[in-house]
Amino acid sequence: MYRKIDHHILKKLGEIAGQENVISDQEKITDYSHDESSSRDIAHPPEVVVKPGRAEEVAAVLELASHERIPVTPRGGATGLCGGCVPVYGGIVLSLERMNRIIELDRDNQMAVVEPGVTLGEFNRAVEEAGLSFPPHPGDESAQIGGLIATNAGGSRAVKYGVIRNYVRGLEVVLPQGEIIRLGGKLMKTSTGYSLLQLLIGSEGTLGVITRAVIQLLPALPVTRSLVIPFADIGAAIETVPLLLGRKITPLAVEFIEAEVIRITEEFLRKRWPSRAGETYLLVILDASSEEEMDLLSEAVAEVCLGKGGIDVFIADTPKKQDEVLEIRSKIYEAIKSQTVEILDICIPRAEIAGHVRRVREISKKRAIWLPTFGHAADGNVHTHIMKARCAEGKMIPVPDEEWRAKVDLVRDELYADCRARGGVISGEHGIGLVKKPFLSLVLDDVQIRLMKEIKKLFDPHLILNPGKIFDS
Numbered sequence: 433m434y435r436k437i438d439h440h441i442l443k444k445l446g447e448i449a450g451q452e453n454v455i456s457d458q459e460k461i462t463d464y465s466h467d468e469s470s471s472r473d474i475a476h477p478p479e480v481v482v483k484p485g486r487a488e489e490v491a492a493v494l495e496l497a498s499h500e501r502i503p504v505t506p507r508g509g510a511t512g513l514c515g516g517c518v519p520v521y522g523g524i525v526l527s528l529e530r531m532n533r534i535i536e537l538d539r540d541n542q543m544a545v546v547e548p549g550v551t552l553g554e555f556n557r558a559v560e561e562a563g564l565s566f567p568p569h570p571g572d573e574s575a576q577i578g579g580l581i582a583t584n585a586g587g588s589r590a591v592k593y594g595v596i597r598n599y600v601r602g603l604e605v606v607l608p609q610g611e612i613i614r615l616g617g618k619l620m621k622t623s624t625g626y627s628l629l630q631l632l633i634g635s636e637g638t639l640g641v642i643t644r645a646v647i648q649l650l651p652a653l654p655v656t657r658s659l660v661i662p663f664a665d666i667g668a669a670i671e672t673v674p675l676l677l678g679r680k681i682t683p684l685a686v687e688f689i690e691a692e693v694i695r696i697t698e699e700f701l702r703k704r705w706p707s708r709a710g711e712t713y714l715l716v717i718l719d720a721s722s723e724e725e726m727d728l729l730s731e732a733v734a735e736v737c738l739g740k741g742g743i744d745v746f747i748a749d750t751p752k753k754q755d756e757v758l759e760i761r762s763k764i765y766e767a768i769k770s771q772t773v774e775i776l777d778i779c780i781p782r783a784e785i786a787g788h789v790r791r792v793r794e795i796s797k798k799r800a801i802w803l804p805t806f807g808h809a810a811d812g813n814v815h816t817h818i819m820k821a822r823c824a825e826g827k828m829i830p831v832p833d834e835e836w837r838a839k840v841d842l843v844r845d846e847l848y849a850d851c852r853a854r855g856g857v858i859s860g861e862h863g864i865g866l867v868k869k870p871f872l873s874l875v876l877d878d879v880q881i882r883l884m885k886e887i888k889k890l891f892d893p894h895l896i897l898n899p900g901k902i903f904d905s
């Protein structure tokens with residue numbers, strides 16, 4: 433169906449992007465065959481990696497690929513968790529890593545204009561230095577702006593500040609046949625025709641390649657503080673969240689985390705979490721405009737949590753203490769990665785979250801499989817990890833392959849059935865990519881999937897851009 437890369441194509445790619453930016457060395461291209469999904473079974477090498485430096489080069493690559501019927505897979509920081517940037521049909525991996533300039537930080541409009549290869553870490557640093565903020569923290573620090581927009585990444589701060597979709601005001605996009613379009617701009621509003629901008633956000637590199645973005649910023653957050661509250665029971669911890677929101681307290685983030693993964697991560701990092709009590713923690717992060725307001729907010733959160741069975745309240749009020757807590761939280765993924773088979777990204781109405789987590793516990797017990805579960809409690813976004821180890825006394829003990837392999841599909845099916853029954857979706861922030869593709873029809877009806885396929889064909893008649901992702905065209 434697709435044409436293979438030959439010398440003729442390699443030469444043309446070199447003329448477009450420069451020979452030094454066209455990599456076909458077998459050893460080097462292996463690095464471009466996977467993302468951060470735990471399942472390495474899905475890895476697939478490209479035939480060539482091209483690193484364009486400008487939108488016009490992206491356009492020329494796509495025009496050539498459309499004409500010659502060569503698959504092209506856009507790639508950002510490859511921190512994705514669903515195989516979105518894996519080139520399943522080989523062909524070209526289009527790595528945006530060289531397009532990494534912050535073009536403008538416009539203080540008057542509070543907007544940034546950036547290229548897609550800027551990483552989240554670099555972006556946040558530059559924005560802070562300019563005295564502004566980009567409040568959502570929607571991914572790993574090495575994720576790139578293009579990848580974050582293509583997956584509509586979320587993150588723990590979505591409860592107060594929304595997901596990346598809420599911040600993207602403009603995009604420059606190269607379409608699969610090589611046309612360059614500019615959508616939106618430094619605008620706070622538009623009611624001007626269908627929003628192609630919103631369609632492109634979250635389209636997982638299947639409709640176009642993002643080559644520039646206009647991102648809205650906010651004034652810097654004056655004071656932040658993290659509270660760690662241990663609970664004896666996960667249900668009580670999660671049920672605290674609607675009580676907080678009911679008291680008109682909207683935290684920057686509310687995470688629930690089981691104690692056993694905290695213990696493993698403490699060991700992994702050789703760092704100490706502030707509490708050893710309880711079996712579950714709520715991590716509540718607050719922002720406020722002054723220390724006085726922060727004290728009042730913290731007291732109100734403590735009162736609600738202690739009233740619901742919280743054992744204690746630990747306050748990380750200095751940058752050092754906050755960094756320690758946040759580092760442990762952000763490294764859980766890495767600490768348990770070696771024994772993770774699959775990470776689910778279920779999002780349900782937030783009032784359903786306690787019920788869903790209880791169901792996870794039941795399934796874990798019934799099937800005798802370890803399913804550590806944590807996530808964004810106030811968004812209803814739950815990351816259950818399907819594991820190939822059991823956990824005993826803070827250690828991961830591998831179980832035989834045949835034992836866990838027989839259970840993975842059953843467990844996933846049961847959890848997705850619970851998600852569907854509660855009116856949820858199978859991805860809150862990671863996207864569908866390759867890994868979740870077989871399950872899309874569990875939560876979207878035939879009409880929606882047909883419309884999506886028709887949109888795909890309209891943008892990409894030769895189906896060359898990131899084929900095999902989200903659905904089979």
Ligand SMILES: Cc1cc2nc3c(=O)[nH]c(=O)nc-3n(C[C@H](O)[C@H](O)[C@H](O)COP(=O)(O)OP(=O)(O)OC[C@H]3O[C@@H](n4cnc5c(N)ncnc54)[C@H](O)[C@@H]3O)c2cc1C
Pocket residue numbers: 467468505506507508509510511512513515516517528548569570571572574575576577578579580581582583584585586587588636637638640641642643762765766861862865898901
């Ligand atoms: C430790 C860790 C923590 C994470 N935390 C979060 C979190 O809190 N919230 C969250 O939402 N996710 C999180 N993620 C997942 C990941 O960081 C996000 O999905 C992120 O958006 C992926 O960006 P990337 O640049 O790495 O994209 P990649 O993995 O390279 O690609 C992802 C998708 O975007 C497409 N793409 C990439 N660049 C472009 C472009 N320029 N134009 C068009 N399409 C493009 C690719 O084709 C692919 O479909 C986490 C991952 C890890 C490993």
